[in-house]
Amino acid sequence: MDGYLVLRVIGEGSFGRALLVQQENSNQTFAMKEIRLPKSFSGTRNSRKEAVLLAKMKHPNIVAFKESFEAEGHLYIVMEYCDGGDLMQKIKHQKGKLFPEDMILNWFTQMCLGVNHIHKKRVLHRDIKSKNIFLTQNGRVKLGDFGSARLLSSPMAFACTYVGTPYYVPPEIWENMPYNNKSDIWSLGCILYELCTLKHPFQANSWKSLILKICQGSLRPLPSQYSCELQHLIKQMFKRNPSHRPSATTLLSRSSLARLVRQCLPPEIITEYGEQVLEETKNSKHSTPRKKTDSSRIRIALENEATTMQGEEQGRKYSDTDLESIHKNSTKSALRRVNEEKGKLFKFESLCK
Ligand code: ADP
Ligand code: MG
Numbered sequence: 456m457d458g459y460l461v462l463r464v465i466g467e468g469s470f471g472r473a474l475l476v477q478q479e480n481s482n483q484t485f486a487m488k489e490i491r492l493p494k495s496f497s498g499t500r501n502s503r504k505e506a507v508l509l510a511k512m513k514h515p516n517i518v519a520f521k522e523s524f525e526a527e528g529h530l531y532i533v534m535e536y537c538d539g540g541d542l543m544q545k546i547k548h549q550k551g552k553l554f555p556e557d558m559i560l561n562w563f564t565q566m567c568l569g570v571n572h573i574h575k576k577r578v579l580h581r582d583i584k585s586k587n588i589f590l591t592q593n594g595r596v597k598l599g600d601f602g603s604a605r606l607l608s609s610p611m612a613f614a615c616t617y618v619g620t621p622y623y624v625p626p627e628i629w630e631n632m633p634y635n636n637k638s639d640i641w642s643l644g645c646i647l648y649e650l651c652t653l654k655h656p657f658q659a660n661s662w663k664s665l666i667l668k669i670c671q672g673s674l675r676p677l678p679s680q681y682s683c684e685l686q687h688l689i690k691q692m693f694k695r696n697p698s699h700r701p702s703a704t705t706l707l708s709r710s711s712l713a714r715l716v717r718q719c720l721p722p723e724i725i726t727e728y729g730e731q732v733l734e735e736t737k738n739s740k741h742s743t744p745r746k747k748t749d750s751s752r753i754r755i756a757l758e759n760e761a762t763t764m765q766g767e768e769q770g771r772k773y774s775d776t777d778l779e780s781i782h783k784n785s786t787k788s789a790l791r792r793v794n795e796e797k798g799k800l801f802k803f804e805s806l807c808k
Pocket of ligand 1: 465466467468469470471473486488518534535536537538540541586587589599600601602
């Protein structure tokens with residue numbers, strides 16, 4: 456297959472398969488996603504988007520793109536192989552044994568760094584879940600599977616269509632509102648909760664009660680071994696109003712995570728962004744460049760990384776009356792949405808098994 460030898464299948468999904476491959480001329484191993492291309496032009500263009508968006512990303516917490524090509528009705532995306540499997544498998548392997556808090560915070564920080572990077576590039580992932588978080592044996596955590604990702608045309612834009620996995624879908628989507636960067640934050644909150652409890656935050660055996668639980672945001676508290684700070688962090692991420700949820704940058708600047716950023720972010724990234732900002736400062740007429748300390752470099756790196764998507768956050772603010780009417784109509788509209796989506800995208804019954 457174009458210079459690659461297939462070693463084994465590492466994942467299967469509705470798109471096709473994920474394979475572990477070896478490059479013939481280098482003996483290096485990679486993961487290769489094999490996607491059946493739809494017959495329609497728009498379907499094919501949509502499938503290609505995954506490769507295009509992944510290729511735009513370059514960050515230690517995002518699975519690295521190598522190349523993509525098409526052959527015999529399939530699209531192949533070659534990327535770095537994460538030899539620690541995905542986070543969902545990792546959670547399952549725990550068999551009920553809770554993770555230590557420092558391990559959770561380290562993984563979570565790495566996820567936030569990855570999400571911060573994509574948001575900076577105005578990309579929404581739209582399918583953040585433990586199965587799409589890949590691990591390496593040396594402790595790296597990487598955001599993968601850009602199959603549902605979407606590039607916003609401008610910082611003010613919203614994505615109006617949504618594909619995702621029901622457990623991780625935020626209330627605004629069930630209420631037919633646009634998807635924005637804070638919707639990814641909700642899903643990230645679901646993973647954080649899952650890491651602390653080894654369970655989904657919202658579980659139900661019917662669509663109706665799942666949506667109700669998500670829209671009401673009723674959560675069981677974390678096991679007592681976890682700090683109040685962690686509990687508070689989760690509460691913030693599950694704010695019903697998206698604009699009240701913290702952005703990835705805000706999350707990373709919290710004291711508990713900020714101290715981990717230095718460990719999780721390689722020094723070259725901090726230096727690279729630090730130098731870039733120094734350069735920008737030099738070019739500015741109104742400010743004199745100052746030598747940056749290590750910690751201010753980290754802050755600069757994050758700020759520079761951040762897609763605050765402020766326009767987007769400000770572009771859609773809900774008034775109290777809006778929120779009230781959303782609340783009243785939420786179940787009705789959410790269920791209408793389910794009927795629209797049912798059969799098309801989600802196989803909820805099988806997910807509940
Ligand atoms: P899908 O669109 O079907 O969800 P994914 O890209 O998530 O496709 O791949 C499916 C599964 O294959 C993942 O959940 C993961 O277990 C495995 N996988 C995919 N890419 C990689 C990778 N780069 N490294 C390791 N495992 C991977
Ligand atoms: Mg996936």
